[in-house]
Amino acid sequence: MVYRGKDKPLVQIDLADDQGKAFIPSYTSLDQIRGTVTITTPVETKIDQVQIGFEGVCKTFVEKVATSSPTHGRTEAFQNFLRLGQPIQEADYPADRIAKAGETYTFPFIFVVPEELLPQVCGGHETDDVVHEAHKIPPPTLGDPMTAVWGKSMMDDMAPDMAKVAYGIRTKVSGGRDSNGKHMVIGEAVKKIRFIPAIPEHPPLVVMEGKDDDYRLRQEKKIKKGTLQGKLGTLVMESVQPPSLRLHPPSRKTCYAISTTASIFLRFDPATADAEPPRLGMLVTKLKVGTFFSSKALMQIPKRSNDFHYSNTQSLYVDSLQLSSRCVSAVQWNKQTSDSLPRRESGGSTLSNPSLTFVEPSSTYREELPYYIARIFVPVTLPEKAEGNNSNKLFVPTFHACLLSRVYVLHFYLSCHTPGASIMDPSIHIKIPIQVSADPNPDARPTISEDEAQAIARRQQPAETPGPLPPRPTYEEATGSVPPSPVSPGFEFAAGWRGAAGDGAARSTESLGLPDYAVHTTGRLTVSSTATRFS
DSSP states (O other): OOOOGGGSOEEEEEEOTGGGGSSSOEEOTTOEEEEEEEEEESSOEEOOEEEEEEEEEEEEEEEEEOSSSSOEEEEEEEEEEEEEEOOOOGGGSOGGGEEOTTEEEEEEEEEEOOSSOOGGGGTTOOSSHHHHHHHTSOOOOBSOTTTOEETTEEOBOOOOTTEEEEEEEEEEEEEEEOTTSOEEEEEEEEEEEEEOOOBOOOOOOOOOTTTOTTOBSEEEEEEESSTTOOEEEEEEEEEOOOOOEEEOOTTOOOOSOOEEEEEEEEEEEESSTTOOOOEEEEEEEEEEEEEEEESSOOSSOOOOGGGGTSOSSEEEEEEEEEEEEEEOTTOOOEEEOGGGOOOOOTTOOTTSOTTOOOOOOOTTOOTTSOEEEEEEEEEEEOOBOBTTBOOOBOOOOOEEOSSEEEEEEEEEEEEEEOSSOOSSOOEEEEEEEEOEEEOOOTTOOOOOOHHHHHHHHHHHSOOOOOOOOOOOOOOEEOOSOOOOOSSSTTOOOSSOEEOTTOOOOOOOHHHHTOOBOOOOSSOOEEEOSSBEEEO
16 A cells, blocks of 8 residues: 555654754764654554664765866765664554554664774775774764754855765654565654764874975975075974864863964074074964865875875865964074084984974074074964854864765964065965864763673672682602502602502502603604603
8 A cells, every 4th residue: 555645654753861952963972862753644554664773874976077078977985884773672563563543653762873883884995904993983974064053053064065974863664565575665754963973082193204295394494684685594393293172072062162282393593693583473373174085985094185186086175264363473582502402312203203392403504503493382273163253164073984084284374574675574384284083972881781781790700719728648758669660661769659648559650640651762752632752
């Protein structure tokens, strides 16, 4: 029977606790999703099966632009990386699976958002364990404008239309079969949710000088005294990856900003002994948001944006926003001499050293001349929606999934003023990687079954204390000769033994339960379960 219009069952999904009142429910790892599915049948309806599942899907597509003709096409990819099912008890179904007209039936459900996906979710195509572990983390909700919200305000998660990650509770009600013998869906409903995985802070990236165009931790700039004038010296700007920006769990509503602090180290190597360092000007901080996406499985973590520019199966979308602009003219230079130059450890590299306190000399440094150093602490704050803040940007953690990745890069632009007149003030620019992590829900706990709880309880019970040991027998040295052993002719014990019973009888190796030995003059040692022999 085919149900149409008003005769179709009405399916509704309701979430429990405070999430049921939210415009878009938000969860993180190990959170419990509780709720009910209600089915109201306007007419008598046969219900064969009710399916309630928690699903996560990812969809990407890449436009292929032909250079030789005006035609173009696209390659697409779809991945259902998460699918959890809720068992339905027979008692929850109507009698004889026939729903009465005007009746409402309730089916409860509960899901626990997993911390990791199954190992085979990406097909085992990863090149190393680091990529495999990264792909096992469920990606955050991304690219869906209906779930990128703060309260009831629509937000921008800075994702392209070509990449989308969505989560939701899906319910299907089937009744009867079609001409092919398959169950017919007579009612369904979907409840979208927003998911932000708990991702801890990872170690800083190792950036190799001259090989990673996306990052530049150190930059040198030759400064002139003015237009058409001589050299003043060389300015060096260097930094390291700062601590991560930690997102709050969705269940915790906090009023403090998400921020961290970056350290910028400056060094000026003068061209002459009387040259003074330039006066610092403005420091501008920008955040570049990069979304890598592909229509085929990524074999490794994206490292170079140039690899994604000219490809028919992968691409890159970049968004940029300015975080701050501040005057740093009050920063003081400290004069140093070559005697205060610390020695670098062999094999050390400031490019991957998170505890950088010394800037290496520039290529024009001369040991007989002094040099100047300075340090700037730069607060980095995400412009999230908050009271008094009208920003519409929504941030997700740094992640690397099977079909897409999200990375963040800090750009620092520093200008300075030279003593002489110049058409344009010189500036210097560095690009620093930064991670956006996400804190877990402190109240979330993994759910275990009753059998697992009993097994854990048994393992945690203290071991039983053994009873008292039997008394140890006493031995006395016997005098006189001991008859030869019947097993090993020609050998005698230096002394016999006498048990506590005092029987005085010499015991052979056979009565002692010792292995049988045979002696040969040469050979190798082989061990068996019954004897050890030389052969």
